[in-house]
Amino acid sequence: MAFQISFLFILAGLTGIDSISTVSVVSVKAGDSISIPCLYGAQYKNHVKYLCEGYRWDTCSSKVTTNKPNSNKFSIFDDKKQRTFTVTIKDVTGSDLHYWCAVEIRKGPDVGKYFELSVTKDTPSLYVDHQELRVFEGDPIEINCHHSIPGRNEWCRLDGSCVTNSAGLLNGAIVTIIARSSEYFTVTMSGLRTESSGWYVCVKGDFTMPVHITVTEQPLIISTLGNPATTTVDHSAGPEKFLIPLSLLIPLAIATLITWFLLKRHKNTRAESSATTTAAEVTYSTVTMRSKPSSQAQEEITNSYFKHGSDPGSDVIYSSVVILDQTKG
Incomplete structure (x- = not known):
């Protein structure tokens, strides 16, 4: 037993288990694509990241790297601001089961974190309607987590902080979890800010499903004269941006003056005729x-x-x- 515990600590040190975070078991239907996020420490910001396939860390094989980001089946994208690289596996088959999120170390052994795909022929055990969602700052957002397995309903950030009860806070955002039926539960997030952007995870039993949420600033809406439509203006726009709508007023003012002059002249002509x-x-x-x-x-x-x-x-x-x-x- 002591040998097994020691082996686990050695494995943790070799694979950098504390410096990379990812999901555990993800259910996916055969033929579909799935995106998996891998959160890494700040010390690995400028390192090469890659996806390694295989059950064992010491024998897994690299499939795609950030310095060669695309292949027919795999792709990878490194968001250094969020310190997260995302790997996408396309056209999943029954043999796509064991993978590692990995970081290349120049002087020393690479580090990695294991995740598993559970491939099904029918409906996945846990899934969401969309893995990628966008919302404006301050607006609420709802995520339906569909499932066919028992277990506690949870909503977590990729960094490990979770809401496990009916309500709680995640990075300042208010989270409520409501079990709608035995087949899905709804997560509602409100009070979102731009810094709330990132990867979140639906958790049900042993299964996880990652969801990426992007929060952007509310656009500034102004009405365009003579047009019922609206124009979106960047918050950083300078005064020169407003010269374009003002320039539209010049032709309109000229046309108004000409019309007024013609009407006045016609009125004077009629008055002279009547006086005669x-x-x-x-x-x-x-x-x-x-x-x-x-x-x-x-x-x-x-x-x-x-x-x-x-x-x-x-x-x-x-x-x-x-x-x-x-x-x-």
């Missing part, structure tokens, strides 16, 4: 004939009276109306 018509002078003249007609004319008028019903003795009045145009000299 009103200024016309109307003169009435009346001519009245009261002299008695001659005897012959009287006879003709008398005959006309009997014929047309007019009074032969009535006066004859002529009227005329003359309009004088005041606009002429």
Whole structure:
């Protein structure tokens, strides 16, 4: 027993078990792809990282490295800011089982951390809808952890800190865990900040499923004049960025002035036309004939009276109306 414990301490020292963190057992369906995060210590920031395949550390074989990051089946990406390198295994098969997150040491033995894939033909024992999620700072986010196994529901950061009860805090973010049914539980995170970005892990029994969350700053939204759409402006934008919307006002102002001038001119023209018509002078003249007609004319008028019903003795009045145009000299 003492020999076994001593062997474990030696293995831990050889593999740098305390300087690299990763998941334990990840369930994945055959034919799918899976991404595995590997967190490393600050002392390995500029070291070459790689994925090693094999059950035993001393006999595993390198599959992809950060200085040769792509192959047909494997890829690797090193985020030095987060001190995490991520390996992706494509088109998983039943023979893809045992792997190591590894760091190359120039003067000494390399260090590594073991993880295992549990490959299924049907639905995985523990999975999420999406491994990669994005959210704005301050907005809440929900993750559904689907499972078909018993065990305690947990939500952890890759560094090892976990929420195991119904609620708790992770790096300042509020975490609630609700068991929706016997087939999945929901993790809700709120109060997220940009520094909350990183890898998290759904945990159920012996199985783990990594999820990467990226938290970005809320965009600044301003309305563009004359357009109901919105424009996103960078928080770091200088004053020159706002000259573009202001330049749009110049053509609009010119068009408004031209329209106002034309309307005013049309109104003045109509007013002058109306004044000209009103200024016309109307003169009435009346001519009245009261002299008695001659005897012959009287006879003709008398005959006309009997014929047309007019009074032969009535006066004859002529009227005329003359309009004088005041606009002429």
